[in-house]
Amino acid sequence: MSKLKELKSIYKLGAFEHELVRFQELGSISCSAGTYPVHGFSIGSQKPESPVLGVFGGVHGLERVGTHVTITFLQHVIERLNWDKDFIRFLEDFRIVSIPLINPGGMAMLKRSNPNNVDLMRNAPIEAEGVKPWQLFSGQSISPKLMWYRGNQDKLEKENQILVKFVQEEILSSRFAMSIDIHSGFGLQDRLWYPYAKTDQAFPYEQIVKNFEKSLARTYPYHIYKIEKQSDSYKIHGDIWDYLFDLHYNNRNDNYYIPWTLELGSWRWVKKNPMQLFSVLGLFNPVEQHRYNRIMRRHILLLSHYYRIVNNYDALI
């Protein structure tokens, strides 16, 4: 059994018995630190066409906070099944799906990459436009010993294969779906990124994004999020959400899917507590308890807005 405390929390949530909760092991990852399962949750309607919200965490092994926010949100959702009749009715034609820890091997080995040293967010077969060769952070094929290694573009890493299959089965047949993948480590502010990461060209659903932005600003007037296209911050090769977006968009059939990334601005935590710089996890995770608690509670509001607006998607299209 693993020593990862995150996996213990995931098992605990998965043990909750309710006809609306489906918890399964999607695959497992073997590495020098042991063998680790990857779990998926599918909560609510099993109709393929129902609207869906997906929440994902732990793509980068050092960014534990993304997995923790995902687990906290799942805890909130599952607890409401105990007492909230309105919420249970809502889930009759809505699905909340999640993989809270996509890269358990990396997390166990204290690495951003997966155990093969591949950066899972640079691994898809997509070349970004206009990236200079010195921009190694956009993904590099020079050496697995350097960060941001892209791996083999002919074959996705196992973690990404699991993710792609799960998204295909749980999300891509939905009439309207959004997903959020939670990361940390860039900037001072919490950012909500929409595609593309590969190009400055306009995103096909720019108007839906604008309507979403308006709905968030009006429903939660003092919210903290900066909404932008990912390429406004930086462009990367091989973004798995660009890949999944294109896969859906090129085969769409009057249905919609928008994958988002929530990038928690960890530089602010470091600025307030510079000693964090001396810890490998401190750059990507809040260390002080009050800051950790604030992060755990604040994003539940955001994720709740997501599932409400996705269910009322007429307001966006």
Ligand SMILES: [Zn+2]
């Ligand atoms: Zn990340």
